[in-house]
Amino acid sequence: MSEPTPDLAAKTSLPPKEKPATDWWAETKSFAWLVLAVLAVWSFVAKPFYIPSESMMPTLIKGDRLVVSKFPYGWSYVSPSPFHVLPFVHGRLFGRMPAHGDVVILKPPQEDADYIKRVIALPGDRIEVREGAVILNGVPIKRVKESPAMIPIDPNVPCSSEREAPFLTIKDGKQYCALPRYRETLPNGVSYDTIDMGYMPGIPDDFPETVIPEGQVFVMGDNRDESADSRVSAYQNGLGGPIPWENLGGRAEFITFSYDGTTSYFNPLTWITALRGGRAGTSLRPEKAH
Numbered sequence: 001m002s003e004p005t006p007d008l009a010a011k012t013s014l015p016p017k018e019k020p021a022t023d024w025w026a027e028t029k030s031f032a033w034l035v036l037a038v039l040a041v042w043s044f045v046a047k048p049f050y051i052p053s054e055s056m057m058p059t060l061i062k063g064d065r066l067v068v069s070k071f072p073y074g075w076s077y078v079s080p081s082p083f084h085v086l087p088f089v090h091g092r093l094f095g096r097m098p099a100h101g102d103v104v105i106l107k108p109p110q111e112d113a114d115y116i117k118r119v120i121a122l123p124g125d126r127i128e129v130r131e132g133a134v135i136l137n138g139v140p141i142k143r144v145k146e147s148p149a150m151i152p153i154d155p156n157v158p159c160s161s162e163r164e165a166p167f168l169t170i171k172d173g174k175q176y177c178a179l180p181r182y183r184e185t186l187p188n189g190v191s192y193d194t195i196d197m198g199y200m201p202g203i204p205d206d207f208p209e210t211v212i213p214e215g216q217v218f219v220m221g222d223n224r225d226e227s228a229d230s231r232v233s234a235y236q237n238g239l240g241g242p243i244p245w246e247n248l249g250g251r252a253e254f255i256t257f258s259y260d261g262t263t264s265y266f267n268p269l270t271w272i273t274a275l276r277g278g279r280a281g282t283s284l285r286p287e288k289a290h
Contacts, residue, residue, distance in 0.1 A: 043080045044070055049105060049116065049252070054157070054164075055221035055228065056116055058149035058181060058193050059103070060252075063156040063259040064279060068105050068250040073098055076246040084112045092246060097122055098217065101190035101286035103252040106219065109243060110234045116252060117219035117229050118192065118286075121212045121242075129207035129231060132199045132224065134184070142185040148178035149195060152276075155261030163197045163225050190286035195223045204231040216242035252284040 051064040060066070070079055074095035077086040084107055098104055102119045121127040121136060128135040133143065148167070152174060153159050159168050159177035169178045180198070185191040199205050204224065212218050219239065221227025232238020258276040 044075060046070055046253075047081050047250070048256070049114070051116065054161075054226050055223050056103070056118075057157075057195050057223040057226075058151060058179065059118075059222045059284065060116070060255075061151060061157055061258070063154075063261055063276070064255050065257050065259070066255045066284065067253045069253050070250040072096065072251045073104075073245070073248050076248070078107045078247055078249045088244075088246065090246065095245070097245060098248065098251065099190070100186045100188045101192060103284050103286075104219065105249040105252065106243060107247045107249060108234075108239055109247060110240070114249065115229075115239070117221055117227070117239075119217050120186070120220050120230075121218035123212050123214045123216060125212045125218070126209055127207075127212065127218050128209035129205065132196055132205040134220075135209075136187065139187070141187075144183045144185075146181045146183050146193070149181040149193065151177045151179065152260075153177060154276075156259065157261075161226065167197070186286075189288050191288075192222065192286045195225065197225045200225070203233075203236075204229070207231045210241065212242050215245055217245055217248070218242045254284055255279050255282040 046067055046069050049066050049068045051060045051062055051066070054062055070081075071094075074092040076092045076095070077089040078084055080086060098119045100119060100122065103116065104119055105114050105116050107113065108115055120134065126137050134141045150171070151157055151159070153168070153176060157177060159165065159175075164177055164179070167178050167180070169176050179195045182194050182196050183191055184194055204227070210218070218230045218241075220229045220231065228236065228238040230239045230241055230243065232240075234240035258279040259274045260276050261274070263270045263274040
């Protein structure tokens with residue numbers, strides 16, 4: 001067999017092609033566009049939200065993650081996410097008032113933060129709280145006592161506050177916070193559960209009658225004893241009365257998942273084991289009473 005000619009040997013042993021250099025400018029632009037797209041969705045369509053406190057129990061408990069839609073009430077100066085970067089501006093683009101009973105996120109007038117509360121009164125309404133009972137336009141809101149809200153004890157819900165501790169109980173070998181639960185029904189027919197651990201004189205269980213000004217809303221937490229809301233002064237970290245509708249950031253829609261407080265960033269297995277069962281997909285829209 002004859003040896004390959006030098007020319008043929010050269011053709012069959014071509015040097016490997018060089019890998020093209022990374023275009024870092026193009027990569028940076030692509031990443032920037034991705035960030036802008038996420039921020040646009042969070043600002044104008046929907047955003048995730050984390051429940052950091054007990055103020056909305058039993059509807060929401062600490063550790064719940066949920067979706068907030070940004071468009072139901074139009075857009076205002078608080079809409080850009082994730083930071084409140086704009087100064088106060090009157091009005092809303094395509095603005096609409098929330099309905100009685102909506103669960104909303106809002107920016108307190110005195111700080112850059114996000115609260116989540118329920119809308120109880122709208123412009124023109126007269127609201128009063130007397131010995132824990134909410135009186136709307138001169139008529140007490142319908143309120144029916146139900147069986148206790150059995151909230152499992154975990155690191156996110158330790159049931160250890162001065163008001164909660166007496167309701168610690170054990171059932172089937174598990175610890176629960178068995179909190180007194182009441183079903184409220186607003187005049188528009190929507191209903192929801194609240195927690196009321198008993199009357200204590202003064203705010204928040206007593207609030208003088210107030211007429212809600214034009215362009216403002218009055219909000220309360222479902223956990224009536226542990227919520228810094230419109231009943232509580234700004235000095236006590238509350239909202240200091242009705243808030244401008246411009247401060248509404250969106251409407252809470254549904255729970256996506258919930259963590260019990262045992263997650264560890266350095267142990268991915270806990271991202272699964274810490275999930276609470278039965279909360280994903282729970283709607284946060286108030287129910288229509290039958």
